[in-house]
Amino acid sequence: MTYPQIFPQRSRLAAAFILVTSCLELLRQWPAAPTCWSFSLCVGTTSAVMRRATTQHRASTLQLLAHSPSVEWLDAVEGPDQQVPEGNTILPVFPLNNVKWPGNEVVLEAVEPAYRQMYDDIIFTGARRVLIPFSPCVRGKPGLVRFPDMLPEDRRLHVVGSVVFVEDLKQTSGGYLVKHSVLGRARIKQLLNPSALFNLDKDGWKVDYLRAEVESFNETDSVLDERAARILEESWEELRQLAKKSYEPELPPMPTLRNHTIWQLADVWQKHQLEVNWFRVRNHVQAQVQAWIRLAKEEGRLPPVFASRDMPAIPSNFLPPALQQAVRQTASVRGLELSDEFWEPI
Secondary structure, rough: OOOOHOOHHHHHHHHHHHHHHHHHHHHHOOOOOHHHHHHHHHHHHHHHHHOOHHHHHHHHHHHHHHHOOOOOEEEOOOOOOOOOOOOOOEEEEEEEOOOOOOOOEEEEEEHHHHHHHHHHHHHHOOOEEEEEOOOOOOOOOOOOOOOOOOOOOEEEEOEEEEEEEEEEEEEEOOOOEEEEEEEEEEEEEEOOOOHHHOOOOOOEEEEEEEOOOOOOOOOOEEEOHHHHHHHHHHOOOOOOOHHHHHHOOOOOOOHHHHOEEHHHHHHHHHHHHHHHHHHHHHHHHHHHHHHHHHHHOOOOOOHHHHHHHOOOOOOOOOOOOOHHHHHHHHHOHOOOOOOOHHHHOO
């Protein structure tokens, strides 16, 4: 028996995930770049993707993804500072291993001296805008963006970043706690001081913050029109039902999101994707722990107090180091280490 026959809901669930991602990308691109997509392609595929066999799901969804805009990266390499003509837009850059959507709030803690200096400069000049591009993290350390410790192929930034506005800044014992609102997006034209990502002081802290010449997008956010909302709602609800059958986290009901803007819907989708990935990784780790306990019990390696139970709940320090680390990392969604395959479709 094949995998799709054993888990039909999981196969359809994967197709639905791709479809909703594609629909959201279409709706985001539609006002600014209508030639990137064919709206009829999405309409015609909506019901078909949900009702055909697994092979046909893949063909339809791959056809959709083939029309999606490519992801652009900017390699970060050490080099001399660059000059820009007077009047061009320059923003401080705070790379994160996350995507921040317009219309939402972002709270960051500035601990490194370089970022404390960045916010000092923002306070002094009154500029108050920062660019947050996505960046890979140090492998094995989820969320940590530290270029000297990253593999050469991971030292890069997404060309498009979120422009955030400093709303509130509070001093803490270790630095600043800063609340931002996400205004929109901008494209990096060039990094002005790329070596700032690599130069460290004797304590291992960055000595300067990155700056970039950017070009802001002239784009507006809006709620979905009636036709687009109907198309998305059909796929959204079917995805909810498939998740329920697969005992996985469900999206919030679409009716509660009808007044959300397109960017806010994208943020809901990203948070759901993170929750689903965390749910799956955590279940995988739990299965590994249970398998280790069963084997240890069969081999008589468990202390008597635990060996007498069918599936004992043993302290994590009894587990092998690799499993202990996996348990710690999956304690919260922040412990997820996600590859480009997760982030690029978002």
